[in-house]
Amino acid sequence: MRDMKFDTIAVQGAHKAKDNRHCIPVPIYQTTAFDFDNVQYAADLFDLKASGDIYTRISNPTTQVLEERIAALEGGIGALAVSSGQAATMISVLNIAKAGDDIVASSTLYGGTFNLFNSTLRKLGINTIFVDGEKPEDYEKVITEKTKCIFTEMIGNPKLNIVDVEEIAKVAHRHGIPLIIDNTVPSPYLFQPFMWGADIVVHSLTKYISGHGNSMGGIIVDSGKFDWKKSGKFPELVEPDPSYHGLSYTETFKESAFIVKARGQLLRDFGSCISPFNAYLTLLGLETLHLRMQRVSDTALKVAKYLQNHEKIAWVNYPALSDNAYYPLVKKYLPKGASSIVSFGIKGGAKAGVKFIEKVKLLIHATNIGDSRSIITYPALTTHRQLNDEQLRACGISDDFMRLSVGLEDVDDIIEDINQALN
Ligand SMILES: Cc1ncc(COP(=O)(O)O)c(C=O)c1O
Missing domain, CATH: 3.90.1150.10 (Aspartate Aminotransferase, domain 1)
Incomplete structure (x- = not known):
């Protein structure tokens, strides 16, 4: 899929009619659960040894096409679609930060994100340090040993300020932390953050990607480039997860550790999944992005x-x-x-x-x-x-x-x- 051009992926990526009963648009799999077929297959699915669908809160074939298509458009290795842009932002941060940690964010974020960081995350014990300036040095000055990521919007909504992503990514990497970019306003058509060093991208699908003001959605895309183990700051991605049969995400899923953990642990627990119908509407909009x-x-x-x-x-x-x-x-x-x-x-x-x-x-x-x-x-x-x-x-x-x-x-x-x- 990587070899195809952007417009072709937007229209046809990750879906073949012949593999879907010759259905040309992506079909809507409007189901809650999936038939396990046999006991061993069910056990393998739960152990993450087999890939397949268990329950639509965690994955769904319609949503999967959306995830694969957007991952390809952003040049990432995987994506997780969720119920809204807010859910995407929340999961992207909670996947790597816990009580006692800091994150560094631009003060010019979309108001809803600002509230999430300034109020709700503080109640959970995660402290956001807001950066007033826009220079890479402004971000670097406030990073501490406790900082787990830099989060900023490529084009700030509504200030319309643009960040020097390449330089801010260098700051993040000097401190062994990832750069998360909210790429909602440009969409991957106008800008692809991974080409400039960003590690994780989030989108409100509600906006340009679905494009017709008719469905809520969000997505997290993983570049697969950040080395969680080498950084030494993210034991929860490296050490055994007792809530997932004691597996280590980096050991088992290598460069996909972040996005697998986001789905297997946080989407499972928070339940902020996108509906298959909204995934379908978003795919329809994406065709003309x-x-x-x-x-x-x-x-x-x-x-x-x-x-x-x-x-x-x-x-x-x-x-x-x-x-x-x-x-x-x-x-x-x-x-x-x-x-x-x-x-x-x-x-x-x-x-x-x-x-x-x-x-x-x-x-x-x-x-x-x-x-x-x-x-x-x-x-x-x-x-x-x-x-x-x-x-x-x-x-x-x-x-x-x-x-x-x-x-x-x-x-x-x-x-x-x-x-x-x-x-
Ligand atoms: C830049 C940006 N990020 C995130 C969001 C949140 O998205 P949603 O409304 O889908 O939760 C918005 C919403 O306006 C936004 O403009």
């Missing part, structure tokens, strides 16, 4: 340029604008485009912002990105309203901050709607 990502990136750039010249607009942020602070990193990492999100503020501040939201007709006022429809969000009033002023500033959000995720409509209609609402 390459077409949609290019289109929304092109549209977003046109809209950003339009806003830049509009007299009622106070400021515009889109990383692919040539005067944007992150433009050099866009040239390095995102040559095909910078995804669908444009942020801006209207002259007249928050009051004008509320009026604008009330006047749009085509743009949908909701909290989502990566839908086929254009969506406008007012983060200070919605997605980020649980944060205090200081936290909002750290996330890069002002009270006039609008987030627009452009969809697949005609760009002229999107611009016309913005213009009439501004007027």
Whole structure:
């Protein structure tokens, strides 16, 4: 599958009609459990000696195609699909960190991830050190002996800051820890973190990969390149797991240790599995990922340029604008485009912002990105309203901050709607 080009894998990867009763799209295996056939086979499945399906909480053939397809698109060795992006982030961290450990994360993360790290993980005894700056040195300064990973978003939602992944991966590896990248906003079409040294990727499948605003999902992808044993900091991947017949993940599964543990231990225990139907819908969306990502990136750039010249607009942020602070990193990492999100503020501040939201007709006022429809969000009033002023500033959000995720409509209609609402 690795030899095929991206677009071909997106459409046909990991599925052959002839092996599936000649069914051309991936069939939906809407079942809870699987017939064991014979006793020895059942025992081998439970001992992880045979590969196959036991129960849909742990694996399912429809979901497996999604996992294999996305692993191939990211250039990883394996993937685990789960019920949401939040579940993917949570499992990716809990797979390597426990009470008493630290993780280091960018302060400009998606609000839900920020909350997970700042509140819920702290209650479990995992301390997140948030990095305010974006330079690799900023990350390095706060790493301690207790730090188990660096976690950051490739394109921050909603600040739209871009990280120098290659340099941050070097920092992580100097300290024997992995770099986890949330690659939701670029999707693997625009950016593949493993090519630049990242070790683990997470996605909210809910956004661009499924692409039609109709199903929740998340996925963790393993590059298979991080040496858990050599690092010496991850005994739970190396030493026998009493909850899994005393097996050592690194010994038994070698470079797949991380992703097998995430499934066999954490998905088993937390139960945050994706439904086969959502996996099916996500596969359907994935078939056009390459077409949609290019289109929304092109549209977003046109809209950003339009806003830049509009007299009622106070400021515009889109990383692919040539005067944007992150433009050099866009040239390095995102040559095909910078995804669908444009942020801006209207002259007249928050009051004008509320009026604008009330006047749009085509743009949908909701909290989502990566839908086929254009969506406008007012983060200070919605997605980020649980944060205090200081936290909002750290996330890069002002009270006039609008987030627009452009969809697949005609760009002229999107611009016309913005213009009439501004007027
Ligand atoms: C960058 C990013 N990561 C993760 C998530 C969480 O994904 P989900 O809503 O599928 O749980 C989101 C949701 O908006 C997001 O934007």
